[in-house]
Amino acid sequence: MLARRIIPCLDVRDGRVVKGVQFRNHEDVGDIVELAARYRDEGADELVFYDITASTDDRQVSQDWISKVSRELDIPFCVAGGIDSVAVAGARLAAGADKVSVNSPALLRPDLINELQDAFGRQCIVVGIDTFEQDGAYRVKSHTGDPDKTRETGRMTLDWVQEVQSRGAGEIVLNCMNRDGVRKGYDIDQLKAVRAVCDVPLIASGGAGATAHFEAVFRQADVDGALAASVFHKQVIAIPDLKRDLAAAGLEMRI
């Protein structure tokens, strides 16, 4: 039986791991390789690195730290940030990333997803979606790394989910922006709605604050993985305890 995945997310800016609240006011939480090694040792199932200013600053994630992380890790990891072509994605994969995640560049040019699938296969193509709920409607935003540069895309979240998987996404990470960093729980209603139209692995992101939130999102929204940042960075939740508690609650986990 496939285990549910616990995925710490490391937002990277200028070579350091940072964390903000609702995508603002970032503070430094540590060195990339040290944090990666710590999460590996604690039993994280996978790591995601977002170079959060790559798209807004019009540059790409550094291959140097990808290679250092790959050297340390014996679990998979995904890299995101400004990946806007087959060549750029290929260099990240060659440096040792297992998957690449695209967000803003795919919104600007959706054919990018097809091109990446054709080149590398869908198993390593993740599409990140930053979704914002307003008046009960779910809409996609882009360039969320810098609040001053965030754009409306005019796309509805459920439509975009279906489009990216038909174009070749192998996994979808749904970042529910209203919940980011506030630790009040995942957006179960929205994740359930996305799960219903999503036939590739789905990862929940935004809102984790307690063990019960993880149990709820796995049970009620049936997501494949749950991503979180601040609760792990600030050691509010210890990953070994979390996984043990979820396993004791009857969820399939890798202990």
Added chain:
Amino acid sequence: MSVLIVDTKCANLASVGFAFDRLGITSMISDDPAQIMAADRVLIPGVGSAPYAMSKIKEAGLLDTLKSLQQPVLGICLGMQLLFETLDEGGQLVDGLGLVPGRVTALETGHLPSPHMGWNRLSNLMDDPLTADLTEGDHAYFVHSYAAPISDMTLATTTYQNPFTAMLRHGNVRGCQFHPERSAETGAAILKAFAVL
């Protein structure tokens, strides 16, 4: 004790090399037929699509070399699937290396998400040096949409909607459908055992 990683032009070569580095085992990456033939152990990595991988192997002039390997061989993920005679990718039949008999087909996932991605359990472990340090139910990291059926070559099975071959052995040739280089202690035990076969 050294391992040659074949540069199949379509794989996570660095990750596999780093995994051996962590174990203190010397590895080299090569696409040179003479070096491959002379190597003590040959690892065939691969990700992506079978038609693309086979065309790259042919382009690199490695087809005859890889078909005639006599030393211990380990195929990983797509690299394991390429060991077979035939790969059925979405109705397109692709000739593999033919080092093991049979055909790779689409993994029937029913209502479950596809690709099969994440940590799943190894079951029905058979005796082999590569499984000697594994325990029934150990987790390994999978990411794939195609799989080999269970046969008398199967060393371990995994179930995702249906059971399939997670590890196999046919003479000198072995394979892992999962990624040992990304499967924590489970994967390290397998790579270490392969290096000292």
